[in-house]
Amino acid sequence: MFLKNLQKHFAILQKHGVVADSLFTVPPTPIVERYIRQYLVPVVNLLPARTRYASTALLKKVRNFHGKLQLHYPSDFQGWQLISEEIKGLELRPWWEKRAVVCLCHDIDNLQGYHFTARMAEIDAQYGIQSTFNFLTHDYPIQNDLLTVLRENNFEIGLHGDTHDQGFAFRSPAAIQKRLTRSLDRLQGHDIVGYRSPALSISHHLLRILGQMNFVYDSTMQIASSFYYSVQLPYPYYLEQFGIWEIPLMVQDDNYVRDTRTSEHEIFRSLQRFLTEIIPMNGVLVINAHPHLMVNRQKFYENFVRYLTRFSGHVAFVSMKAVIEYGCEHS
């Protein structure tokens, strides 16, 4: 099922035999990766923070040893070609009278990131961006005042888990439910409707439990990284079998500043490509900028946000929750 304002787009896909249901699936996680996530990572997590980051960085280097940026762009996929070709010239504005949407979000992975949250919100607000902050509830102490201020300033509060457990999706259903419940209890009163799993850990039973617990959307499936399965379509999509919307994630700052050595110039060129390709298909570009990766790159982050807002004539900058609400109401 799709949002009402994307009816035309999904009709085009259907006409050409592209089945969205078969794209939005969860392929089984390879057994080795599953065991590393379930058993090895928790051991590494007992190490001091500095050693832990060094080991994560090392693992990423092993996966991508030459450090080159390897991303998929919307135009790499069949859906983009079919849709942008067919609606070309229509200048559709299905989102708040804009052609496309950027959902900027911030997964707060650790204490360092938590400390930068308020400043990051200030920068976003300065540029008129309503972003989504995804919190962990049990890895650092959260002050209710901060959550209240964020909400009063039109930011969305989302859930990133209790701890940054990379094997979360592979824990038992009972454990998953218990841990999500304690997180929701901690964030009670802050209107939590969205979730992104730590390190994009995902499984059928996690999605099913999220749906049963009345989360409105998940944002764990992804598009652009060449390391994970790609759903290929930068649109929200309702997963009937789990009873939850999926809003796939496209750009992550760690692709640029942690896993590769990408110059600022190249980063903006890449962003430009994402933006100019998302606009003709009326897509939703979800970008994750981690506060802990931006705290020592404040100037860069400001440039990054300023760069995005160059496209504000065509693009709405809203929270993920707002995207689902809007798309369910407007055709």
Ligand SMILES: [Zn+2]
């Ligand atoms: Zn995270």
